[in-house]
Amino acid sequence: MSDRRIGVYICHCGGNISDYVDVEAVRQAVEVEPGVVVAKTAMFTCSDATQQEMIEDIREQNLDGLVVASCSPKLHLFTFREVAKRAGLNPYRYTQVNVREQCSWTHTDDRAGATEKAVRLVRAGVARTALTEPLEPIVIDTVPKVLVVGAGIAGLRAAIGLADLGISVLLAEKSAAPGGWVAGFNKMYPHDRTGRLLIKQLVDKVKRRENITLFTDAELVAKSGSIGNFQVKIRVNGQKTEEISTNVGSIIVATGFDGYHPRDGEYGYGIDGVVTLPEYKEILDNAGDKMLFNGKEIKNVVYIYCVGSRQQTGENPHRYCSRYCCNAGVHAAVESAEKDPQVNQYHLFRDMRTYGKFELLYGRAREKGSVFLKFDDNEPPVVEKGPDGRLKVTVKDLLTYGEQVEIPADVVVLVTGMMPRENSALVDILKLPVGRDGFFNEIHPKLRPVETVVDGVFICGACQGPKNSAESVASALAAVTQSASILKKGFVELEPLIAVIDPKKCKLCDVCSKSCPYSAIEQEHYQGKTVARVNEAVCKGCGGCAPLCPDNAIDLKGYTDAQMESMIDAMLKEIG
């Protein structure tokens, strides 16, 4: 018999559970389980009243374990851990059993079966709880310093934001100068200030702040440690290469994007006069009174949109929309028309997406004479060189009722999209999560947009997915806030549900460290021998190592072998 004092609460969830699971039968079945001293049902266990009742029971009945059979732990694990905490019970002695998603919602056709399954699951929960030990969160002191990788507009702005919060910054830029893409931009919408000027202002601010150190020609070559205290090594390639090692509390990745480079022959790319948008912008920016291509005046411009974006076919197609290109194409058209009001501009698009305030720019382009033609994805425009040596673009215009038209052109501008930048070395060092589209992945696209699954490593700007400069800066400042929220507190608390290695049993076969996806297994000396040790701050508690250990030296706190076995026994009661 167990000497534990466990309280079990079974939830009706209004009727979500009790319509299909006989909660009273479940209660009666588990109240006789060893260690159970309180067994109750409640209409809503998450309600304030029931939470209060639980707290009183824990105190009055001197409970040392708590089981709530309700919904998914994703919803209410932390709710009931807090209940335990408020009652003075160690929160890790709480077990949530999911009888809603796993019983009532799944087995609406079999009430008896759903009830029996619920009984078995709750029994297992009780068994696990009987073997819980009090655990404390792992507390890590943080280093008030951040490494920002990439000094484009996002990285620069993040560095300044952090510095102004009193956090030191190490800003590492791979190329020879800071500024990234924006440094090469001329006038930008809507304020007409140039990208060059924006970057110059940011770099000046960086220079004025003593707590920012900017390295150019620099790259991150090694990282160890964990959230709050990473050891990083940066290689600076100058006249002589040097390596700098330091500790930082968090890392912000702002490595940006690559422009899409069209394949040979894609919309005629390779023919003289077919250029990408960045190439056209260069012509535009360097033009005097008239825009020239090969010494000839540009009178007709044809833009083709969605080049390298929203691809449906081909090898590794870029299925995403690159977001910035419709705006950039339309902006280039407005600039061109301002330079030469006589220029004729035709925009061949699949869908125009000049979202938000960029719609005004779209209107302006139209007012200045740009003509927009819509083509079907299955019938893309064809770019050729005519017998007269002039470019011609043929397209079926859906806005003119499927009329086939031929447009003579001096230049054809391929409005190219964004691509994930090749960064495999950095991905490897930081263990960055890469999405199917090749961009870095956040934890939650809406609620945790700059955090990654690697604690303490944040992403911002276009390395995460297509963004314009304003959106990149907004996400950079989000990353600043998230970094500061860790570092300003001075410490971080981590879940203690992690692997532990018994040094007495370990023979250092190294099977575990090879299996760890987080590189959390290190080595230490123990009574004259070298053994494997889990870095508490890095381990995620996935449990991948535990079953592989040939000497059974690894256990997962909160889910120990003994607990798992007792749960299996409890589920099989009456059968086994």
Add this chain to the structure above:
Amino acid sequence: MALVNPDFVNEVKRTEEFNASACMNCGVCSAVCPMGLELLPRKLFRYVLLGLEDKVLANTETIYSCLLCKMCEANCPAQVHIAENVRFLRYYINKKVFKL
């Protein structure tokens, strides 16, 4: 295959009043036209914008059938000066075709 002629719109467009490009192809004009002129005005304006002169001239009859009642203009969500635009076209055709 129709060849786009960038100069055509400039010939038709004698003042800034001509604003065919504001048309967003919604079709309200065609729906409210008391003459039931299916062509007018949205199709017509596309032809003008692209400089498809043959297409425009092929519809001379229709262009002169317009009553200039401005029913379409009053209902246009994009404030296209439809009747005014039709006048521009008539002016052009008068000169070019009828040599008036």
